[in-house]
Amino acid sequence: MNSLVPLFVIIPLGSAFLMAIFGRIIKGFNKVLLPLALLFLTYLSIKFLLGAEGTITYQVGGFAPVAGVPIAIYLAVDGLSRLMLTIISLIGFLACFYSISYINIYTAERKYLILFSLMIAGMNGIVISGDIFNIFVFLEIASIASYALVAFGIDRQELEASFKYQVLGGVASLLILFSIGFLYWRTGTLNIADISTQLPYGGIFVKFIAMVFLVGFGLKAAIFPFHSWLPDAHSSAPSPISAMLSGVLIKAVGLYVIFRLFFNMFALSHQIAMIITVLGTLSMVIGGLLAIGQWDIKRLLAYSSISQVGYIILGVGIGMLILSRQGNTAVASLAIIGGIFHLLNHSVFKSLLFLSAGAVEFRTGERNMKKLGGLAEVLPVTSSTSMIASLSISGLPPFNGFFSKLLIIIAAVQAGYYLLALLAVIISIVTIGYFMKMQKFTFFNRSRVFWQDRNIREVPFVMCFSMIILALLCFALSLLMIPSLRDVVLTPAVNVLVEGLKYTNAVLGY
């Protein structure tokens, strides 16, 4: 299974090149190749998720370590990477399948699919890489592809949003490069596992590097003080791309790397854990409150992303706080399971919400809730899948969102952070509020029946298919609460974070 690891980068990168060469000559080549490639990646990642154990490493170029010093570029696939790979490939496949119909409203279909493929290659690369500079390179591949995709419509708003995203994303990348340079200066290596053995414990210098990393990746993940680009960029992009950006990209590029570096590379420190938890709580509260006033469907969903990412960080941050003061490991792993479970759930229901917002826009050409209404009768599939996703993100049983929020709140109470638990409950109620507003004004408001004088039909089968699969996943992921299933999917990912610096031994094989 070791030799299969590079395929996660090779397949999307290779299909991007094939599409660039043959897509112009052979008609329909792009629309067949990319979904098939992503379907194969989904199969491969699920095979890894269910079949593999422990950390799988692959040395690029096959250079063996000399005297215990790693020379080759390491690819390391452990529990957390396997979970992320599955999310990226699955959501990527569904969004790409949906795009086959959706892309007809734009002209440059080939370029869209090439950029989509490069974005997947970049995200897969970040997740499997065990080398910090390679993380930077793959991060730039994913980011540059997403800058171009956000402005794919080349309209006034889209260009403005993409420019804002480019400037802030570019500054984030520069800060990350800056701290990678200093990390190399201090440790003489770029391998994450090796850095964690060389890095001195504590000290002002390490804290400075950690803070610069946090700002850089916080900008990429749109945590509270750095969130201003997200509502513009995610609402201006074509809908399948919004689904990829909100559902997957901010997690693979931002959250995954933050968790990887702060648990597995830096030694846990109480101050950093406190900063991360506070920022997570603030983004949860402020994102939720700002979402209430939005009238553009996709903008509301984008603000809700900020809030839900806050939940994820809150869960993992509580775990980090407990671990950093050598508290109860069981409570810490409960909190981290809640966070990681919410990450998985959020990628499913948020991409479903963006896809159904895209379906509404595809048929009506309108995103402003004040002008929509009564669509439930003409778009039954879109309306019901969107309703399932709204109930799920608001945390109502028996959908998956309920269980992950419950785990986070229980862990917060057990750890003694009553204020955080209370805030999580309050924001959950606020979430129900703004999603019911969206449902009412878009799908149910019969006083303003939007479609009467127009001919509006349900969206094509291809688009319905992706939405129905995601809606079924909203039910199915609740099953992860059953301990035997949880041990296969979530527990390996959580153990990687809880065990912290044991990552080094697992990768380098000491």
Place this chain on the structure above:
Amino acid sequence: MREMAFLGFALVLLGFWAMLTRKNILRIIIGFTIIDSGIHLIIVNLGYLPGRTAPILEKGMRVGDLSKHFVDPIPSALVLTAIVIGLAVTALMLVYAVRIYERKRTLNIDKYRELKW
């Protein structure tokens, strides 16, 4: 070579100042490239060791002595990669600046009022 590192820091600060205070899109992009160059200077400087030469293997050199004669080549390799990435990002930004100007007929960010909320 220590002066080079300070020059790099100065460029980074100058670039941030330009990005934060200028209103013209092109000047923001210029500020971005100044930060980029500053960071490249700093990283190249981190690998420099006084009194050593470029890491090029010639005839008659013994492999055991190499680590005593050469500067660290990895920071230079990192900076080469980073320069290429910076080129791509800057090119994309400039293309979008041109497109924005075509649509809005202005480069002043204070006059862009469509995405304030």
